[in-house]
Amino acid sequence: MAIVYTSRIRIEKHAGPHRTAYIAGFDEPLHFGIHGRIKDFYQNKYGREMTGPEYPATLDHIIAGVAG
Numbered sequence: 001m002a003i004v005y006t007s008r009i010r011i012e013k014h015a016g017p018h019r020t021a022y023i024a025g026f027d028e029p030l031h032f033g034i035h036g037r038i039k040d041f042y043q044n045k046y047g048r049e050m051t052g053p054e055y056p057a058t059l060d061h062i063i064a065g066v067a068g
Contacts, residue, residue, distance in 0.1 A: 007023070007024075008023070008024035008025075009021055009022065009023050009024070010022045014052075015051075015052055016033070016050055016051060016052050017032075017033045017034045017042070017050065017052075018031065018032070018033045018052055018053065018055060019031070019032045019033070020032075030061070031055040031056070032055055032056065032057065032058055032061065033052070033053070033054060033055030033056070033057065034050060034054065034055070034057050035054035035055065035056065035057065036054070038057050038059075039054065
């Protein structure tokens with residue numbers, strides 16, 4: 001027997017690196033963005049200030065997901 005699962009996710013892009021993920025079956029969305037040293041890296045790389053609120057980066061979510 002094969003087990004199959006399909007993630008149903010809608011991503012909404014905002015200004016700058018901010019994105020919101022809406023995952024089917026969950027009431028609260030997840031916010032993605034950049035922060036801290038990651039934000040500093042991209043500001044230096046592109047030579048412009050990254051404004052807006054700081055959110056966990058995609059990398060933070062991946063690490064948290066496999067850390068257990």
